[in-house]
Amino acid sequence: GGDVLSTLDDLVGESDQVVGIGHSMGGAALLSASLDRPNAFRGLCLIEPIVLDPTSKPSPAQVSKHLSEVAKRRRGQWESMDEAVSHIRTRKPFQAFSPRGMDAMVHGCLRQSDDGAG
Structure with missing residues (x-):
């Protein structure tokens, strides 16, 4: 959460509230940041956030291995x-994405390859 909050402070300052949008580990980082500073965000949009069972304590290596396998x-x-x-x-x-939201997500996350394939 700390890295997210530092970046947020650098970009918009502590007094401006924004909507945080994050997928997977990004969603988890935003959730952590919002727990550290509850007023940092006006709202959150979390897409498939990684939320671990607090009683399971997986090691960073276990989490990394799992994420690698999923990827x-x-x-x-x-x-x-x-x-x-x-x-x-x-x-x-x-x-649940609106056409506009899907368009924004696709153009922000995907790129056309050099050979013209998607």
Whole structure:
């Protein structure tokens, strides 16, 4: 949470409230930051945040290994942006996105490869 709060302070200052949007570990970092400073955010949008059972105490190496395994299973390339969007829309966390939200997410997170593939 501390890194998020430092970055937030550098970008907008402590008095300005923003909406934090984070996916996976980013969601977890925002949640931690909001617990450290409850008034830091006007709101949070957490997409598939990593929330660990506080009684389980996994080591950083265990968490890293798990995240690596999940990332290896994730598809990283599609034939086109349209195919990527169609695939992403089938994923439950993204089904609630408005068309505008999906467009912002796709253009912020995906890029066209040099060979034209998605």
